[in-house]
Amino acid sequence: ILKNRNVLSKMQENLNKKILSLLKNIGAAAEEMHYKAYVVGGFVRDLLMEKDNYDIDIVIEGDGAKFAVNYAKKHNAKVFVHKKFKTAVVSFDDGFKIDFATARTEYYVTPAAAPEVVESSVKSDLFRRDFTINAMAVRLDGAQFGLLLDFFMGQKDILDKKIRVLHSLSFVDDPSRAYRAIRFAVRFGFEIGSHTDRLIKHAESLDLFSRIIGQRQFLELKYILAEDGYLFALQLMNKYNMLRFYSTKIKYDDELINKFKRSEHLLNWYKIQFEEDIEVWRMRFNILFFPEKGENFISLIDKFELSSKEASILKDDHKYMEYAVSLFKRYKDHKPSFIYGVCSNLSVESALALAAVMGESKQDIIKDYLTEYKNVKIDLSGQDLIEAGIPKGPEIKKALDVLLKAKLDGIVNTKEDELLFIKNEFGV
Numbered sequence: 001i002l003k004n005r006n007v008l009s010k011m012q013e014n015l016n017k018k019i020l021s022l023l024k025n026i027g028a029a030a031e032e033m034h035y036k037a038y039v040v041g042g043f044v045r046d047l048l049m050e051k052d053n054y055d056i057d058i059v060i061e062g063d064g065a066k067f068a069v070n071y072a073k074k075h076n077a078k079v080f081v082h083k084k085f086k087t088a089v090v091s092f093d094d095g096f097k098i099d100f101a102t103a104r105t106e107y108y109v110t111p112a113a114a115p116e117v118v119e120s121s122v123k124s125d126l127f128r129r130d131f132t133i134n135a136m137a138v139r140l141d142g143a144q145f146g147l148l149l150d151f152f153m154g155q156k157d158i159l160d161k162k163i164r165v166l167h168s169l170s171f172v173d174d175p176s177r178a179y180r181a182i183r184f185a186v187r188f189g190f191e192i193g194s195h196t197d198r199l200i201k202h203a204e205s206l207d208l209f210s211r212i213i214g215q216r217q218f219l220e221l222k223y224i225l226a227e228d229g230y231l232f233a234l235q236l237m238n239k240y241n242m243l244r245f246y247s248t249k250i251k252y253d254d255e256l257i258n259k260f261k262r263s264e265h266l267l268n269w270y271k272i273q274f275e276e277d278i279e280v281w282r283m284r285f286n287i288l289f290f291p292e293k294g295e296n297f298i299s300l301i302d303k304f305e306l307s308s309k310e311a312s313i314l315k316d317d318h319k320y321m322e323y324a325v326s327l328f329k330r331y332k333d334h335k336p337s338f339i340y341g342v343c344s345n346l347s348v349e350s351a352l353a354l355a356a357v358m359g360e361s362k363q364d365i366i367k368d369y370l371t372e373y374k375n376v377k378i379d380l381s382g383q384d385l386i387e388a389g390i391p392k393g394p395e396i397k398k399a400l401d402v403l404l405k406a407k408l409d410g411i412v413n414t415k416e417d418e419l420l421f422i423k424n425e426f427g428v
């Protein structure tokens with residue numbers, strides 16, 4: 001393994017033409033400005049692992065924001081500059097985006113606070129990164145195009161399948177890296193290196209993870225729950241005693257594992273039935289936090305400081321799951337109209353989570369709801385009812401509800417049935 005080696009042929013073999021020519025363009029533009037340009041981070045990691053990655057992070061030795069502005073102008077793209085961090089995002093008409101940054105060294109004034117930024121070289125820029133596998137760069141300017149820079153043995157750790165930090169204070173600088181370590185470990189089937197493992201345990205004993213709050217705390221969990229290997233990630237979080245920062249009600253035990261396993265079956269079933277993707281992280285989130293009751297759940301979500309839209313989606317999911325569980329417990333007669341009434345406010349993400357937490361006995365009910373009852377529509381319109389003699393106003397809504405129930409329960413089938421039924425019920 002060479003610290004500096006040429007990966008040009010790897011790029012030519014593995015990158016699609018568009019990406020390859022984009023990187024060449026960036027290199028040429030950098031050369032014109034006498035800057036050095038590098039593609040860095042996850043893109044390089046995934047290139048070496050021969051996995052697709054379309055998130056291009058460019059680091060410029062020079063003024064990254066100025067470079068991005070010039071580059072955008074040349075390519076008729078939009079540019080958004082973040083002056084304080086000397087970064088910029090360039091977006092093309094087709095929605096494709098590239099991130100540009102100025103090579104930087106960060107000084108953490110206090111742990112977990114926003115870092116101070118100064119210009120520097122790519123090596124110190126790479127040194128501030130999270131793991132060796134994410135701390136490599138490929139040079140893009142001039143004749144050096146394709147030169148891999150690997151100062152911290154990232155290639156070796158890819159071969160050894162290890163997640164390793166670059167230095168012992170890494171989690172003090174940014175404790176959220178522990179969540180990232182878990183995420184990458186499960187995504188790639190890598191092991192957390194033994195020193196890094198000890199550092200995470202040490203960080204936990206120093207209570208550093210309690211500093212990760214608000215959106216950051218939420219996002220780290222959301223990303224973990226979006227991974228296929230989320231269950232193993234939760235096991236690791238449990239091992240490091242990190243679940244408690246989210247909720248002391250979460251118990252990583254067989255019961256929880258079984259709920260998640262059921263949810264995976266349900267998810268497969270749903271995908272086959274509807275050929276439609278759902279927010280899987282949200283289904284899993286709903287399962288994980290279901291043990292938190294009412295008010296406690298609400299204050300937990302409030303702590304994440306999400307947008308009001310995001311927060312209310314999660315609160316509604318939880319509220320209607322609790323509602324459904326309590327009604328299913330209270331009433332034993334599960335007529336279709338009852339099931340519809342219980343489930344009609346559930347999102348798909350919460351309906352599947354509900355089926356998973358309630359266990360085998362209720363699964364078929366929720367499946368019936370999603371495949372059948374949810375789509376039942378009556379044939380009569382509000383206008384039809386008015387013409388049949390139902391007075392305008394709240395009576396119409398009442399009539400429509402009664403009719404839908406009758407249809408769900410098979411009491412009416414055709415439009416004629418519906419009209420007769422209404423005439424009988426409402427004496428019109």
Ligand code: ATP
Nearest residue numbers: 041042043055057128129130131134135174176177
């Ligand atoms: P993903 O495929 O999940 O997007 P990624 O490695 O591209 O993986 P990002 O979160 O987009 O992840 O981060 C891009 C790069 O920025 C990383 O590869 C890493 O070099 C660096 N980075 C991100 N977060 C941190 C952090 N908390 N501390 C240090 N470096 C980080």
